[in-house]
Amino acid sequence: MCGIFGYIGPREATSIVLDGIQKLEYRGYDSAGIAMINDGVLCHEKEVGKVSRLQEVVSAKNWETNLAIAHTRWATHGRPTQGNAHPHLDTQKKCAVVHNGIIENHDTVRHLLEKRGITCISDTDTEVIAHLIAYLYKGNFLRAVQRALPLLKGAFAIAVIHHAHPGEIVCAAKESPLAIGIGKGEMFVASDSGAFLKYTRRAIYLGASEVALLTEHGVEAFDAQFAPIEKKREELSHSVEEASKGDYQHFMLKEIHEQPQTLQNALLARFSRDYGTATLDNLNFSDEELKKVERIVILACGTSLHAGMIAAHMLEEKARIPVEVEISSEFRYKNPIVKDNTLAIAISQSGETADTLAAMRELREKGARILGICNMQGSTMAREVDSCLFLRAGPEIGVAASKTFTSQLIVLSLLSLHFARMRQMSQQEGVLFIDALTKLPEQIRQVLLGSGQIIEIAKKYAAYENFFYLGRRYMYPTALEGALKLKEIAYVNANGYPAGEMKHGPIALINEMCPTVAFCADTYTYPKMLSNLMEVKARGGKVLAIAPGGASDIAAIADDVIWVPPTLDELAPVASTIVGQLFSYYVAKERGTEIDQPRNLAKSVTVE
Numbered sequence: 001m002c003g004i005f006g007y008i009g010p011r012e013a014t015s016i017v018l019d020g021i022q023k024l025e026y027r028g029y030d031s032a033g034i035a036m037i038n039d040g041v042l043c044h045e046k047e048v049g050k051v052s053r054l055q056e057v058v059s060a061k062n063w064e065t066n067l068a069i070a071h072t073r074w075a076t077h078g079r080p081t082q083g084n085a086h087p088h089l090d091t092q093k094k095c096a097v098v099h100n101g102i103i104e105n106h107d108t109v110r111h112l113l114e115k116r117g118i119t120c121i122s123d124t125d126t127e128v129i130a131h132l133i134a135y136l137y138k139g140n141f142l143r144a145v146q147r148a149l150p151l152l153k154g155a156f157a158i159a160v161i162h163h164a165h166p167g168e169i170v171c172a173a174k175e176s177p178l179a180i181g182i183g184k185g186e187m188f189v190a191s192d193s194g195a196f197l198k199y200t201r202r203a204i205y206l207g208a209s210e211v212a213l214l215t216e217h218g219v220e221a222f223d224a225q226f227a228p229i230e231k232k233r234e235e236l237s238h239s240v241e242e243a244s245k246g247d248y249q250h251f252m253l254k255e256i257h258e259q260p261q262t263l264q265n266a267l268l269a270r271f272s273r274d275y276g277t278a279t280l281d282n283l284n285f286s287d288e289e290l291k292k293v294e295r296i297v298i299l300a301c302g303t304s305l306h307a308g309m310i311a312a313h314m315l316e317e318k319a320r321i322p323v324e325v326e327i328s329s330e331f332r333y334k335n336p337i338v339k340d341n342t343l344a345i346a347i348s349q350s351g352e353t354a355d356t357l358a359a360m361r362e363l364r365e366k367g368a369r370i371l372g373i374c375n376m377q378g379s380t381m382a383r384e385v386d387s388c389l390f391l392r393a394g395p396e397i398g399v400a401a402s403k404t405f406t407s408q409l410i411v412l413s414l415l416s417l418h419f420a421r422m423r424q425m426s427q428q429e430g431v432l433f434i435d436a437l438t439k440l441p442e443q444i445r446q447v448l449l450g451s452g453q454i455i456e457i458a459k460k461y462a463a464y465e466n467f468f469y470l471g472r473r474y475m476y477p478t479a480l481e482g483a484l485k486l487k488e489i490a491y492v493n494a495n496g497y498p499a500g501e502m503k504h505g506p507i508a509l510i511n512e513m514c515p516t517v518a519f520c521a522d523t524y525t526y527p528k529m530l531s532n533l534m535e536v537k538a539r540g541g542k543v544l545a546i547a548p549g550g551a552s553d554i555a556a557i558a559d560d561v562i563w564v565p566p567t568l569d570e571l572a573p574v575a576s577t578i579v580g581q582l583f584s585y586y587v588a589k590e591r592g593t594e595i596d597q598p599r600n601l602a603k604s605v606t607v608e
């Protein structure tokens with residue numbers, strides 16, 4: 001987690017780096033800081049809270065400098081206080097470090113430093129890096145960083161400045177992303193190339209244990225043995241999309257309302273209705289390879305995991321391929337069995353989720369081919385996988401995923417169709433599937449037009465502190481996703497459960513203070529769902545049902561019903577999820593929580 005940004009060049013650096021870390025706030029936003037060198041003096045400033053707070057403080061200082069580094073933090077070690085915010089400095093304030101990742105052996109290093117009379121003053125794992133570099137410094141800044149790195153364990157990326165080297169930034173990466181932007185007479189370093197895209201499109205990415213020395217004239221890169229290396233320069237193709245809320249109060253609401261368009265984008269030129277099949281031109285796997293796939297392993301976390309669970313159902317049902325869905329953070333510590341013809345599908349909006357990257361690397365080591373489903377071009381995932389299908393959802397600024405989830409569902413539906421048509425699905429069935437898919441954007445427009453009813457219902461339910469979210473079959477992961485949204489943005493406890501499991505224990509929690517949000521749009525299991533909801537009602541529980549129009553018997557059971565347009569069961573998660581997103585949004589608004597940047601969260605989880 002955390003975002004790093006550094007600049008060296010002819011322009012005034014403080015405003016550039018502050019703008020840079022603001023673009024990286026999706027990686028964390030509990031505190032922020034900046035360091036720069038002015039007339040040989042290392043100055044720094046740190047503030048608790050968002051980057052905008054730091055900007056206010058720094059602008060009053062009228063700093064002028066051509067070199068600066070900055071940081072936006074998501075706390076891992078130590079509370080979000082001013083003292084724990086980055087940059088961290090050595091005792092004599094000669095060097096300053098910003099860091100993303102975790103130094104796993106920080107305690108050991110801290111004790112080593114203490115034996116040499118150096119005491120850390122913060123609770124962070126980062127501070128030891130600054131002391132270590134200062135301790136090892138003998139006049140050559142680059143060499144001091146290079147000598148410090150082998151003493152540090154963990155996955156991290158750092159950028160460092162030293163008061164005696166006002167024309168240099170030294171940066172290093174070990175299993176955490178770090179991009180270096182190459183401008184004309186100026187250089188940038190950032191956790192994500194998107195943060196410097198408006199200045200330059202030429203970039204290199206630091207790999208495992210590599211170090212780079214940046215001056216305004218260019219970059220020199222070195223491997224772990226200090227030997228110079230030639231890094232491949234990449235031309236960034238993604239566009240500079242300045243995110244703005246437009247007339248919406250929150251990014252999340254805007255992103256929810258963008259979904260008719262983002263679904264359309266995900267579908268664009270990716271199917272042939274005549275042949276009833278998907279045309280995934282960017283899929284770098286031949287039809288022969290795909291026909292041979294005997295097993296699929298899906299890797300993902302959070303919302304992407306829920307998309308993976310829905311896709312697993314679809315792939316098994318339509319393409320008859322066995323699929324396992326694995327939580328990346330658990331899977332990375334398994335010793336996976338990879339037989340020939342195993343395909344891994346790694347799903348990640350950001351393409352930077354540390355656990356998913358580690359899990360897919362583990363599978364690749366063992367011989368699996370990896371297909372990425374990702375929104376961010378240029379991300380670590382997009383660069384490492386054998387093939388990548390992009391969501392084309394545009395930047396998602398709200399920390400809680402909304403439009404990218406439904407785009408994941410579309411891309412995964414097309415992928416399932418592709419596999420299914422290669423196996424036993426008929427052309428006619430394929431055409432019906434495509435017709436249902438292409439109706440979705442218009443159906444979602446209808447759902448969004450019904451926001452008024454959802455606002456009223458959200459007001460009615462906003463004061464409850466505990467919810468159950470239930471569903472069966474395609475609606476089970478949909479319920480999990482709905483519950484996650486409510487937890488994330490409204491800070492309300494919501495227990496996502498398969499409805500059929502309630503009787504095995506959780507039903508003990510049902511009472512009039514614990515309503516159930518029931519996802520009823522899976523027509524195959526609909527009658528069973530009705531029985532489960534009767535059981536909830538019989539125990540005094542309130543029911544808010546999200547059900548397909550025409551399924552009138554639910555109205556007699558539920559306290560409230562929000563209707564969604566009928567579609568195929570496998571595509572029903574899209575509209576039902578959007579109702580769930582709107583419900584969570586309006587409950588959160590009613591409760592006055594911070595919706596776009598909820599407490600304790602970050603958009604990209606780059607530590608394990």
Ligand code: AGP
Pocket residue numbers: 301302303304347348349350351352353356399400401402488602603604605
């Ligand atoms: C979604 O609302 C969450 N912010 C979170 O669960 C997220 O989906 C998860 O961290 C995975 O992120 P990724 O898709 O970028 O890998």
